[in-house]
Structures are given as C-alpha cells and as structure tokens.
Amino acid sequence: MKFLAISGSGRRASTNTAMLRALSSAAQPDHQVTVYDGIGDLQIFCPDFEAKPLPRSVQDFADLIGQSDGLIIASPEYVRAIPGGLKNAIDWFVSRKEIVHKPVVLMHASQRGDDMLAQLRIVLSTVSSRFNEDIFLRYGLMKMSPDEIEAYFETGRPRAELARFICRLAAHCSYSEPEADVFLSA
Template identity: 65%
Template sequence: MKILAISGSGRAASTNTAMLHALSAMARPDNQIVVFDRICDLPVFSPDMEAVALPQPVQNFADLVRDSDSMIVASPEYVRAIPGGLKNAIDWLVSRDEIIGRPIALMHASHRGDDMLQQLRLVLSTVSTRFSADIFLRFDLMKRSPEEILNFFQLPPNRRAMAGFLSEFSEFCQQ
C-alpha cells in the first residue's frame, strides 16, 4: 500500500515531520510511505488559479495524493487552529477528486493541540468519505530534535505503537 504522510508543518526541524519520517523508516515493505514535508512550497489557494494549469508545486502535490492509496496527516497547532499551510494544501484539493474517498488517519506529535485536531477532523471528514477519526496515534515529542525523535522510535514500546497504528490503518484501508 502506498501511503502519503503529510506534515502540516513548514518548519525544517518539525517534530511532526520527524515522526512521519520515523514511521516511514520502520514500515514493513508492503507499506511504502512517502513523506510530504514541503507544505510551505504551495502558493496561497485561489479558485482563479484552478481555471488554468495548476502551479507546478500544487500539481506535484495533487499527483502525490492521487498516486497514493491512503494518507496520514500529522500537524502542529498554531493559535489553537490548523496551520495555514496545511489548510491551504487541503483547500487546493477541495474542488478536485484526488482526496474524495481516500482513507485518511491522523498522528500527532504533542500532548496538546486538541482544538486543532477537532478542526482537522471536521475538515478531513468533509473532504473525504473515508476519514477515520478512530485511528489516531499521539506521542509527546515537543521540544525534541529530529535525531532525538528517531532514537525515541527505536524503543520497543514506541515501535510497537507505530506498528499497531499502521496495522489498524491498513485494515481500515482494505475495507
């Protein structure tokens, strides 16, 4: 299964991005995980820009979504809300068909962010008929470097949690 793992952060040392890279590194061979960590490359959404050829970064992003079997989204919160870059990326997909029916689950790299997660669940359940609010994995990784996060996921309990999450998500995707 091809999984597109989208980081909602534009930050180079993002804990959510590092978590998704750790997930990708430990995935079984039957789960190919591609991490999209270039949310900041997408121009601001405008319906006027959909009338012509999409900007190349948007087309590349839409192609990644279309070519995936499923998606995992991990995002920080900014001011108790969905970061603008992630909302912008979702907005680019709203009037297109790549995301409709795509199985989607969430991960989160912080002990806080519940307001953002509630908003993100609402948005994703609106754009995809296959969003699962029940499949969710959260770790408290705030203030850790990407290297510390990779080491964190070498610990057996954390590897088991990631493997269990991927297994549950794979089962959901096959339904």
C-alpha cells in the same frame, strides 16, 4: 500499499515531520510511507488557479495524493487552530477528486493541540468520505530534536505502535466503499 504522510508544519526541524519519518522507517516491506514536507512550497489557494495547468507544486502534490492508498496527516497547532499552510493545502483539494474517497488518518506529536485536532477532524470529514478519526496516534514529543525523535522510535514499544498504526490504516484502506456519489431513493 502506498501511504502519503503529510506534515502540516513548514519548520525544518518539525517534530511532526520527524515523527512521520520515523513512521516511514517502521513500515514493513509490504507498506511504503512517503513523507511530504512541502506544505510551505504550495501557492496560496485561489479558485482562479484551479484550471489546468495547476501550479507545478500543487500538481506534484496532487499526483502524490492520487498515487497513494491512504493519507496520514500530522500537524502542529498554531494559535489554537490549523496552521495556515496545511489549511491552504487542504483548500486546493476541496473541489478535486484526489482526496474525496481517500482514507485519511491523523497522528500528533504533542500532548497539546486539541483545538486544532477538533478543527482538522471537521475539515477532513468534510473533504474525505473515508476520514477515520478512530485510527489516531499521539505522542508528547515537544522539545525533542528530530534526532531524539528518531532514536525514540528506533526500538521497543513506540516502534511496535507505529507498525500497528500502519497495519490499522492498511486494513481501513482495504475496506472498499463506493467511489461514486450515488443517492438511492426509496
């Protein structure tokens, strides 16, 4: 299975991006985790730009989402809210099909950020019918460098937790739900 791990941070030395890279390296051979750290490269969303062709960076991101079996999102909290870059990225997909039935789960690299996580859960449950808030992994990695985060996840319990997290996401992705918007009447 192919998973896309989306970092909601634009920082080069982001703890969330480093955590997602560790997740990618912990993936077993039957799972591939690609880390997307280009949130800052996306054009600011405007409905006028939704017509084809999409801006190249948005189309490339849409292609990555479309080719994945599931999404993992990890993001910092900015001023107790979803960072603007991540919210912008999500806005691009509100009226597109790539994310509607895509399994989505969260990771978080801080012991803080509950306000942002609550907002993100609301937004993701609105744009994806398969957002699963129960598959969630959180670590207190603030103040650690990307190299320290990589070392933290190389062995032992943290690495095993990452592998289990990927397996839980794979199981969630394997559970099939109807992809058509069908309403049954009694």
